Amino acid sequence: MNMHIHIYAFRFLSILALTAMLACNKSISNATASLPSLTPANEDLNAGSWKTILLTRPDTFAVAAPAATTSPAYAADLNEIKGYQAHLTSDQLGQIKYWSAGGVLRWNETMRELVAKYNLPPYQLPNGTYPIPSSTNPFAYPLFPFSNPPYAARAYAYVSAAQYDALIACWHYKTLYNRGAPYTVDSTVKALAGKTSLPSYPSEGAVLAGATAEMMQLLFPDEIASIQTKLQQQEFSLIASGAAAPSDVTAGEALGRQVADVFIARGRADNAGKAVGTPSIWASFVTTAEANNQQPWISLETPARPPMLPLFGAVKGFLVDSAAVVSLRPGPPPSTGSDSMKADVQAAYNTVKNATREQLSLVQFWADGVGTWTPPGHWDYIAAQDFIGQNYSEVRWARNMALLNMAEMDAGIVCWSIKYYYFNPRPSDMDPAIRTLTGVPNFPSYVSGHAMFSSAAAAILGYLIPARAQAYATMAQQAADSRVWSGIHYSIDCTTGATVGQNVGNYAVQRAMIDGADQ
Amino acid sequence: MKLPFTRRILTLLALLLTACQGLRAQTDEDAIMMGKYDLCTGLTYTHSSWDYYWEGTYHRNNYNLGTVKTQMVSLMGIYGITRHLAVVANAPYVWTDATAGTLHGMHGIQDLSGWLKWEAFRQKIGSKGVFSLFALAGGSVPLTNYLADYLPLSIGLHSRTASGRIIADYQLGHFFATASGTYTWRSNITIDEQSYYTTELHLTNQVQMPNQMAYNFRTGYRSNRWIIEALFSDMVTLGGFDIRKNDMPFPSNKMNATMAGAHVKYEFKAIKGLSLTAAGNYTVAGRNVGQATTIDAGVFYIFDFNHKSKTAETPTLKTK
Numbered sequence: 001m002n003m004h005i006h007i008y009a010f011r012f013l014s015i016l017a018l019t020a021m022l023a024c025n026k027s028i029s030n031a032t033a034s035l036p037s038l039t040p041a042n043e044d045l046n047a048g049s050w051k052t053i054l055l056t057r058p059d060t061f062a063v064a065a066p067a068a069t070t071s072p073a074y075a076a077d078l079n080e081i082k083g084y085q086a087h088l089t090s091d092q093l094g095q096i097k098y099w100s101a102g103g104v105l106r107w108n109e110t111m112r113e114l115v116a117k118y119n120l121p122p123y124q125l126p127n128g129t130y131p132i133p134s135s136t137n138p139f140a141y142p143l144f145p146f147s148n149p150p151y152a153a154r155a156y157a158y159v160s161a162a163q164y165d166a167l168i169a170c171w172h173y174k175t176l177y178n179r180g181a182p183y184t185v186d187s188t189v190k191a192l193a194g195k196t197s198l199p200s201y202p203s204e205g206a207v208l209a210g211a212t213a214e215m216m217q218l219l220f221p222d223e224i225a226s227i228q229t230k231l232q233q234q235e236f237s238l239i240a241s242g243a244a245a246p247s248d249v250t251a252g253e254a255l256g257r258q259v260a261d262v263f264i265a266r267g268r269a270d271n272a273g274k275a276v277g278t279p280s281i282w283a284s285f286v287t288t289a290e291a292n293n294q295q296p297w298i299s300l301e302t303p304a305r306p307p308m309l310p311l312f313g314a315v316k317g318f319l320v321d322s323a324a325v326v327s328l329r330p331g332p333p334p335s336t337g338s339d340s341m342k343a344d345v346q347a348a349y350n351t352v353k354n355a356t357r358e359q360l361s362l363v364q365f366w367a368d369g370v371g372t373w374t375p376p377g378h379w380d381y382i383a384a385q386d387f388i389g390q391n392y393s394e395v396r397w398a399r400n401m402a403l404l405n406m407a408e409m410d411a412g413i414v415c416w417s418i419k420y421y422y423f424n425p426r427p428s429d430m431d432p433a434i435r436t437l438t439g440v441p442n443f444p445s446y447v448s449g450h451a452m453f454s455s456a457a458a459a460i461l462g463y464l465i466p467a468r469a470q471a472y473a474t475m476a477q478q479a480a481d482s483r484v485w486s487g488i489h490y491s492i493d494c495t496t497g498a499t500v501g502q503n504v505g506n507y508a509v510q511r512a513m514i515d516g517a518d519q
Numbered sequence: 520m521k522l523p524f525t526r527r528i529l530t531l532l533a534l535l536l537t538a539c540q541g542l543r544a545q546t547d548e549d550a551i552m553m554g555k556y557d558l559c560t561g562l563t564y565t566h567s568s569w570d571y572y573w574e575g576t577y578h579r580n581n582y583n584l585g586t587v588k589t590q591m592v593s594l595m596g597i598y599g600i601t602r603h604l605a606v607v608a609n610a611p612y613v614w615t616d617a618t619a620g621t622l623h624g625m626h627g628i629q630d631l632s633g634w635l636k637w638e639a640f641r642q643k644i645g646s647k648g649v650f651s652l653f654a655l656a657g658g659s660v661p662l663t664n665y666l667a668d669y670l671p672l673s674i675g676l677h678s679r680t681a682s683g684r685i686i687a688d689y690q691l692g693h694f695f696a697t698a699s700g701t702y703t704w705r706s707n708i709t710i711d712e713q714s715y716y717t718t719e720l721h722l723t724n725q726v727q728m729p730n731q732m733a734y735n736f737r738t739g740y741r742s743n744r745w746i747i748e749a750l751f752s753d754m755v756t757l758g759g760f761d762i763r764k765n766d767m768p769f770p771s772n773k774m775n776a777t778m779a780g781a782h783v784k785y786e787f788k789a790i791k792g793l794s795l796t797a798a799g800n801y802t803v804a805g806r807n808v809g810q811a812t813t814i815d816a817g818v819f820y821i822f823d824f825n826h827k828s829k830t831a832e833t834p835t836l837k838t839k
Binding site for chain 2: 026027028029030031032109112113116117120121122123141300301302303352357360361362364365367369370371372373378381428434435436437439440487
């Protein structure tokens with residue numbers, strides 16, 4: 001009897017061990033790890049005439065005529081491609097496949113990664129104050145930048161807008177010079193990243209690489225080197241895949257960098273550098289609120305952290321000018337001494353206490369807090385996953401991402417302007433018994449950034465993909481609700497924020513209706 | 520042949536379903552076997568707290584957490600199938616809380632864990648010495664859909680695990696030394712987010728959980744009535760990443776901990792089968808974990824279903 005049981009025991013242990021070994025393969029893969037090559041349904045050959053954002057003309061920057069495909073210089077280009085194609089490693093083939101899914105998509109993913117990497121609030125100094133990241137000393141702790149939501153919104157917008165203008169110029173020259181891709185010139189060149197009828201001079205992929213890499217000077221100076229490496233990988237992939245000749249790539253990168261420099265110049269003067277404020281400015285928000293008989297917002301962190309980018313509301317928007325920032329501002333939240341406010345605080349307390357698992361899930365899903373891609377990055381992901389199915393051309397990808405991210409940046413500007421105008425305390429400021437289901441953001445409550453970012457995104461995305469408009473609206477509602485469920489916002493922060501966010505999003509819709517892409 | 524036995528095990532596990540994690544050291548890490556057909560059930564309360572933690576290798580506190588407390592009530596069951604084979608199961612109810620900052624604590628039923636413990640080898644050495652070897656296979660499954668990515672206040676990591684453990688024990692009179700090594704496979708987990716950053720951005724809700732090794736050494740006095748022992752344990756995560764400066768912790772962090780402590784168990788003479796336990800543990804060194812001080816106390820009672828052997832050996836006396 002005992003003997004039998006021991007044999008069973010041995011078998012049982014063996015089966016468990018075997019099961020465990022089989023469960024050993026735990027590799028996970030990203031949602032966009034194995035996308036097919038981008039094969040646009042429409043190459044948007046008229047995009048050279050679409051409305052630019054900063055460039056005054058598509059040919060502001062000259063691109064010299066390419067060498068003829070019959071020239072010795074072009075023959076050398078072809079020989080270089082053939083040389084690569086004869087000896088491609090599996091790693092290089094992997095790179096070709098990765099980039100063939102689309103340059104706008106891949107660079108947007110890279111931006112989301114950088115934002116998540118740099119989205120960490122600085123650790124306090126021994127004296128209880130906080131060091132401020134410095135763009136002039138970016139490698140010293142705290143690393144520059146702290147890519148919090150407003151910073152991130154602006155970074156996504158600048159990169160997307162620069163990419164868009166650079167591709168408008170690129171399309172202008174493509175149709176002007178009309179030089180085909182290497183595989184159309186020489187049938188022995190393989191098309192490893194798919195075939196298109198789009199002229200390849202200058203290379204749109206290299207334009208994107210050049211524009212994005214150049215923008216790092218302004219946005220993520222610590223990453224210039226890593227992005228340069230990524231640029232080289234993309235450019236090699238473009239050439240080795242037969243999609244672009246080395247001369248297509250050289251011209252493209254140069255054009256992309258030149259266009260990006262226009263955006264960098266704007267970025268250096270858009271007031272973002274002053275958004276951190278000064279101790280006297282921080283104190284002035286408190287005195288103003290108190291002068292209006294309002295309980296001011298107070299940092300819930302210990303030691304108290306200065307408010308996040310209090311002057312971000314003065315940053316120059318792409319779609320919304322400074323007069324509109326004022327006209328978009330909603331009326332005040334309930335006075336902090338009012339019964340209405342008391343009721344809102346009680347509602348916040350009860351909501352957290354009664355949170356369901358489903359609500360906890362959505363709180364986590366939409367949290368997009370410290371160490372993440374932020375709400376604008378989350379909406380970029382939502383957009384990108386849908387854009388993938390639309391088979392857009394690169395230039396339309398860039399246009400739609402630029403519309404989305406300009407709306408997000410301007411939503412951030414308007415939101416921050418409102419937050420610091422009213423300097424309204426968080427529920428946990430009003431009642432310290434309110435414990436929250438996600439971190440309390442370190443800035444005033446009214447109106448909700450999540451509500452504004454999400455409604456602005458839903459408005460422009462609903463215009464771009466009408467079939468998904470209802471889904472975007474539902475997601476925006478969930479994102480806003482999740483902030484109430486987590487106890488960090490009053491309901492009115494989110495309902496008001498959603499309305500203002502939609503109004504900002506409509507600026508992007510207005511632009512989209514006349515930019516030439518949908519006509 | 521295989522099935523009825525497996526079914527019996529499952530039935531037993533089901534029977535003990537309400538059972539913990541608290542006193543892990545009590546039965547699945549010691550060199551003690553139950554009497555045949557004995558069922559030992561126990562209730563343990565555990566209190567663990569820390570205010571310092573390791574952010575990667577950086578030792579720090581956090582004024583926005585204050586003291587992080589975890590409390591558990593665990594129900595445990597151990598059943599002796601034979602004198603050389605036992606099954607162990609437990610399940611805890613867990614509460615978490617932080618004394619500072621705004622983060623809301625969590626509470627709920629955590630994971631069911633079970634072990635099959637087999638005394639594979641026993642050899643008398645001299646007149647007073649006994650050397651024995653044990654092989655254990657175990658596993659755990661989350662019992663509820665609790666949040667994993669809510670560290671440090673989540674009640675668990677929500678991974679399914681499978682473990683193998685070897686225990687070697689040497690007893691000389693009333694003195695003993697026990698050493699064990701454990702390998703734990705941990706399944707990937709699903710989180711509520713669509714994306715997360717480790718050392719790179721992941722576009723998935725799946726999190727790869729690195730496996731773990733654990734070592735345990737205990738030595739002291741063991742008799743009919745008493746166990747008094749010193750404990751040393753070391754947990755090493757085989758992979759994972761460090762919490763970055765001022766970042767939040769994440770389930771797939773490289774969590775390492777070296778702990779030292781003591782454990783006492785007393786078995787009553789007057790009420791046969793009743794015993795009390797108490798233990799304390801302190802985290803001496805760690806990485807991406809809290810520097811926890813843990814105390815627990817438990818009460819255990821043995822039901823003897825083998826009426827023929829009323830005077831069967833108590834679980835603490837197997838080696839005599």
